[in-house]
Each structure stands twice: as C-alpha cells, then as structure tokens.
Amino acid sequence: MAVKVAEEWLNACSGCEISIVDLGERLLAVLDLVEFVHIPVLLDHKYYGQLGEGKHINIPEATVGIISGSIRNHEHLEVAEEMRRKCQIIIALGTCATHGGIPALANSYRNQEILDRYYHTETTDKVDEYPSEGIPHLLDSVYALDEKIKVDIYLPGCAPHPDQVFAALAGLLAGELPKLPDRSVCDQCPTVREGKGQVKQLRRFLEAPHYGAPDEPIDKMRCLLEQGFLCMGSVTKAGCGGDKIVPRCIAARVPCRGCYGPVQHDGNQLLQMLNALASNGIDIHSLPDYVSLLRFSGAHKLLRPGHKQKEA
Amino acid sequence: MSRVINIAPITRIEGHASIAIKLDAKGNVADSKVHYQSLRGFEKFIEGKPAEEVPRIVNRICGICPWHHHTASNKAVDLCFGVTVTPAGRKLRELMQIISHGEDKILNFFFLAAPDFVMGPDADYGVRNVIGVAKAAPELATKAVQMRYKAKMILEKFSGKAIHPHAAVAGGFCKPLLEAERQEFLPQIRELLDFSLFTLGFAKAEVFPKYLDAVKVLGVINTGFIGTVDEQGALNVFGGNLRIMKPDGTFVEFDPQNYTDYIGEAVTPFSYGKYPYAKCWNEGFSLDIDNPKGIYRANCLARINVADKMATPRAQAELEEFRAAFGRPAQLTLLYHWARLIEDVYAYERAIELLEDPEITDTNVRAKVEPKAGRGVGCVEAPRGTLIHDYSTDDKGLITRANLIVGTTHNLGPIHMSVHQAARALIKDGEVNEGILNKIEMAVRAYDP
Numbered sequence: 001m002a003v004k005v006a007e008e009w010l011n012a013c014s015g016c017e018i019s020i021v022d023l024g025e026r027l028l029a030v031l032d033l034v035e036f037v038h039i040p041v042l043l044d045h046k047y048y049g050q051l052g053e054g055k056h057i058n059i060p061e062a063t064v065g066i067i068s069g070s071i072r073n074h075e076h077l078e079v080a081e082e083m084r085r086k087c088q089i090i091i092a093l094g095t096c097a098t099h100g101g102i103p104a105l106a107n108s109y110r111n112q113e114i115l116d117r118y119y120h121t122e123t124t125d126k127v128d129e130y131p132s133e134g135i136p137h138l139l140d141s142v143y144a145l146d147e148k149i150k151v152d153i154y155l156p157g158c159a160p161h162p163d164q165v166f167a168a169l170a171g172l173l174a175g176e177l178p179k180l181p182d183r184s185v186c187d188q189c190p191t192v193r194e195g196k197g198q199v200k201q202l203r204r205f206l207e208a209p210h211y212g213a214p215d216e217p218i219d220k221m222r223c224l225l226e227q228g229f230l231c232m233g234s235v236t237k238a239g240c241g242g243d244k245i246v247p248r249c250i251a252a253r254v255p256c257r258g259c260y261g262p263v264q265h266d267g268n269q270l271l272q273m274l275n276a277l278a279s280n281g282i283d284i285h286s287l288p289d290y291v292s293l294l295r296f297s298g299a300h301k302l303l304r305p306g307h308k309q310k311e312a
Numbered sequence: 313m314s315r316v317i318n319i320a321p322i323t324r325i326e327g328h329a330s331i332a333i334k335l336d337a338k339g340n341v342a343d344s345k346v347h348y349q350s351l352r353g354f355e356k357f358i359e360g361k362p363a364e365e366v367p368r369i370v371n372r373i374c375g376i377c378p379w380h381h382h383t384a385s386n387k388a389v390d391l392c393f394g395v396t397v398t399p400a401g402r403k404l405r406e407l408m409q410i411i412s413h414g415e416d417k418i419l420n421f422f423f424l425a426a427p428d429f430v431m432g433p434d435a436d437y438g439v440r441n442v443i444g445v446a447k448a449a450p451e452l453a454t455k456a457v458q459m460r461y462k463a464k465m466i467l468e469k470f471s472g473k474a475i476h477p478h479a480a481v482a483g484g485f486c487k488p489l490l491e492a493e494r495q496e497f498l499p500q501i502r503e504l505l506d507f508s509l510f511t512l513g514f515a516k517a518e519v520f521p522k523y524l525d526a527v528k529v530l531g532v533i534n535t536g537f538i539g540t541v542d543e544q545g546a547l548n549v550f551g552g553n554l555r556i557m558k559p560d561g562t563f564v565e566f567d568p569q570n571y572t573d574y575i576g577e578a579v580t581p582f583s584y585g586k587y588p589y590a591k592c593w594n595e596g597f598s599l600d601i602d603n604p605k606g607i608y609r610a611n612c613l614a615r616i617n618v619a620d621k622m623a624t625p626r627a628q629a630e631l632e633e634f635r636a637a638f639g640r641p642a643q644l645t646l647l648y649h650w651a652r653l654i655e656d657v658y659a660y661e662r663a664i665e666l667l668e669d670p671e672i673t674d675t676n677v678r679a680k681v682e683p684k685a686g687r688g689v690g691c692v693e694a695p696r697g698t699l700i701h702d703y704s705t706d707d708k709g710l711i712t713r714a715n716l717i718v719g720t721t722h723n724l725g726p727i728h729m730s731v732h733q734a735a736r737a738l739i740k741d742g743e744v745n746e747g748i749l750n751k752i753e754m755a756v757r758a759y760d761p
Contacts, residue, residue, distance in 0.1 A: 046323070131581050
C-alpha cells in the first residue's frame, strides 16, 4: 500500500518544492509509491473543507509530513502544529525549515522596522494604517521548525539537492530514517589546499579567482579561502552536490556561502567562521559585514534586533 | 443570511494566498477579496550587505524564478558600481535566464494548469492534479518530466546551481562556456524547442478548443499591460525599454531607470502585498471591476500584447496566428496559457541563437569591479512579470536603500478583479460546489507563474 505523505510550505520561496519536482523521472516513481493527501503546490485539498465549511485547519493523517519554510506568522504556526498532530514523522525540508534560511535575516530587525520600510518605499502610496484584515499576524521573529514543533528528520539545503530528496524518500519507503552525515563542504571539496594560506585580509568577490585555463579541472584550483576569498565550506554541512558530490558553488568557481547551515545542527556558523579565520591568521575586521555569516541560519535566536551591521 | 466562503489556501500556484467571498442574504456575491499572506522584508534586510552579495540573497525571493531575481539584481549592482559587463558575460547571463524561463512554462502547463484542462475543472480534487494527469496520459507526463529535467540539468551542469544560482557576478559571469559544453547543450536545447512546438500544437488542437467557452467568460477583465521590448519593439525578457499600454492599445515607452515616474504602489487593508498601478495615467488607483483605475497586467499575455513582434521566427508565426484570432491587446484572462506557450517557443529559439553565437564561448566573461557609491535599477521580465530591483550603495559598496517590485505584484490587482468577476458570474442564489470554487481559482492560476 502506498505511503501517505502530507506536504506544506510555510515562510518559503517554493525552491524546496521545485527541488521535489526536479527529481525528473524519479518523481513519477515516487508518485507511484506515495499517496499525497495534502500538498498545496500540486493538490487542491483545502484547510477548511472543500467548500470552506470547516472551522479549524484540517490536514489529513499521513505517515510522513514534509514541511519547508520557517514559521513567521500565526497561520504558519497553526499549520505546523496541525501537521505535527496528523503525521507520524516530520521532515524539516530545506534550510528555512531547519535554520530559518535567508528570510531569518529579518530577525536583525523588529517587525515595525520591516513594515515601516516595506510600506514607505518611494513608489508606495502613503497610508494611515498597515494591512491587518484577513491576513495572519506576524510572530515576533522568524522561527526554525524545531523551535515550535518536534522535528524527526532534518534535510537542510537552499534548496536541498534533488538527489538527497530522493534518497530520503526512498529511505523512508524502505523503513529507514535518513540522516545526512555531519561532514563539512570542505570534506567534499576537491580544490587544492596547501594549509599555509598567506592571506591576512579577505578579498571581496569582485574579481575572478585564479584557476588557470578555462578547462582546468576543479581539482587543480587552489582553495578559494587560501586565495583570500571568504568561503564558508569549513562551517557548512556537506551535501549540496548531491550524488555528484562536488559542492555546487565551488563547481562554478564561486565561494560557499553556507546554504546547508552549520555542520552540527546546533552549530553557529558566525562564531565558527570567525574562529576559522582567526586561526588562519586572517584579520576578522576585513569582513565587510558579520551578519552575512548567519545568512542562512539566523533562527534559534542567533540573530536578534540590534544585531545588524558592524559599525563602519 | 449572509455568509463568507473561504478558499484557503489557493492551490496549484506558487505562493500563499486565500480568497474570501462574501454572499448577501440571497446568496449572491456581495464582495470578494484575495488575501496575500506573505511578508518577508527583503527591502529592509539587504541594507548594509555588500552589494555584490545581494544577487545571492534576493534570488531566494522565489524558487521558481531565482535566475530572474539573480539577473535583475546583478544588473542593479553593475549600475551602482558603474561597471560595464563584458559581452560574453552578458550573453551567458541571458542564456541561463532564458533556459530557466522556458522550463518554467513546462512546469506551469503540465504540473499546475493542465489538471484543470485534462481532468476537467469539476473533477474530484483527488484526481485533479499532476498525479491524475500522469495516470491519464503517462507518455505525455513522462516526456514533460524528462524535458524539464533536461533544462534544469543544463543549468546545474554549467552554472552549479539550478535553483538559487550564484553564477552571475558583478561585472559578468563566474566562468566561460567551453566549446565542448556548447556542443553538448545545443542538441538538447533543440530538443526542448521541438517539445515547446509540440506542446503548443497539442494545446491548440486538444486543449484550448474544448475550453473556448470558458476562455471567453472566466475571469475576464479589461486592463492595460506592462512588458519589456528591445530597440525594434520585439519582446525581450532579458532587458530593454518598458512599455505601459492602456486598454485601448496606446502605450508609453521608457527606460526602466525612470520607473518611479510611471509606477506607483497602492496599499489595501486586506493584503500584505502591495498593488502596483500606472501612476503615469494620472487617474489614481481603483480595483472596482466596473470602473478600474490605473490597472495594468504583467506576465506573458502582457508581454506579447505590448510587443510589436517576436524576435524569433517560429514564435513570430505563432504570435501572428494568436493576434489574428484575439486582436491586440488580447484581454481574455485564460489566454495567458496560450501566450505562455508562445513564449516557451521564443525562449528556446533565443537559447539556440545565443548558443550559436561565436562570442558565447569568449573567455572574457567578467570585468573587474570596484565597489563605490551609486544607484542602479535592474530590470528583467520574470515568468510572472516585470521585475524591478532598485539599489543605492555607499562608498564601500554596501546597500543603503532598496526598492523591489516583483513580477507577481503587478498582477495582484488584476487577480483580485478576475476572482471577483468569476465569483459574481458563477455563484448564484447560494449555489456553490467544488467545481465552481475551482473555476474561480482557475482565474488565479492563469496569472501564475
């Protein structure tokens, strides 16, 4: 019998859902083996009954509940709690769900500051009051899922590679709880490390790194951090390359920005990266801004109002 | 007794919205509202960030069109820093964006919209979805899935990430295209072009004729349009001048750098989303479907309406056929689906042109950049519509101010109006069923993505 799956997106961009769709032909195999009972991007099941006659959000029972996105407003919270009640296993899919993701950069500000900017851009008409009718109120912060509900499986990534989404679903169908290994992007990076970086000041990514001829393979390029570019591979969970392993930013000769979140679930990419820089003799004051080190992992109270930019 | 019907969430779209329809004592539609429920605050939280990093942050606004945000953002940063992108860098950016633009059409047609047409709008929701389509037409579904995968894998193989890319950089592109890669991708893109032509032919023969009655009534409103054209007045999704067209077909054309003179954004009490309107018409803003003010639409139908022509031959032939049948500007909302498939043909014809251009493999892909104070407006056409990223930087090249108008928001007002039109036409004397409510949602899906 097909395994029942429910899926929801909360404070999210839909990239994780696109990653599911990007399974290619494997998607059709998955659709044969699972029965989606609720997934707003593909299926018209409604929260309050098909004619809107219900009073409370109702999601059908399922063995597996997949949730992407963080929790930003009261409706997200209600949906997450309903998913937890109705699903035996909850998967946090993507870095917004596991660590807040890019939208958690908002945690550096109070809601009022966010609203004040959004409703006062140069093209926006002046208003006396901000919208509030029929829309869910914002929570005070952007929360990762496990700050509000119990999570069983973490699958970070912005977006998670389709290979990993497939491996996780295939594992679950075989009765195994999938888990990504606690390794770093550096552990899977094929670039050349000499272990004696000469860099004292970080370079902003405004010029191309050295990598010889255009067809030079990636394993001939020197480590981007040792070339002086901020690369967060050492403080970021591995996996972005999927089955092909090579980290996807490095494959394009672009430094890692940490989109799989910290190597250990409760790690702090900002502190760990500052440590990594200092222990390599790199002046941490050469960073143009610190907050960007928590670009993907600003939930769990790591980013808070007042924690904005370092003073110039 | 009056009552409110809540359609929540709106499904088979990308995004978070719900519909509330208020019925009067007789069971007829007194009012309807579309509530947009998401607010993330990108304009605030990119302040203080190094501008060259921002194209890797704002691509998270949308997982369906991250390449478009990435490209528009890079253009804005280039202008802030006063850098001229190298020709090969510019072409690689356009190539990646246009491949992404094409695969999005396949996603929309087969995954999001097709269930309404293949299974029928009144089918049970349990089968009215992509799984139902896959069971009803397995060969077609397999082909659609394979074709999308092919496009996504070209993006991933060449540029690292297909979703949330990082490959466009200030001054150009991160690495050159090798001749071997060009030779590998060309036949795949030609196959995608063939599939886009097949899809359009299939839709014209098997899908649209069955629903012409619905096309003529469902969600129909009368509005203006916005889109981007090149120097010859042909549709261009990568850049050019903006045109805002009135419902009567007359238009103004302007440089996107001056967008604040032409576009305003209204705020309503019932939606986090703002409502762009044509400030340049000097009539204000109103969502009243009997007397709309300032309302224009974006996305594929808008683009083919404002453009004088398509820049590629097969897409042009399709546009001529479309115009002969529906005129210019075409107003019927469900024609978005038709226009979308014409754009799909254009996307892969244009991708082939770019891949056949000898300059595409030039190794000078990235100009050197110095951070500095400046302002720049980056503008491209995303699948859902005109995308505007407007940044200012300080002398260290950090963002001091940003204003974003993203594709969907142009259509928030028109969607609201189309929903109201559909609800008013379909709900009579309190008679409501799932099929009727789904038809009202079809008026939303036409605009997305």
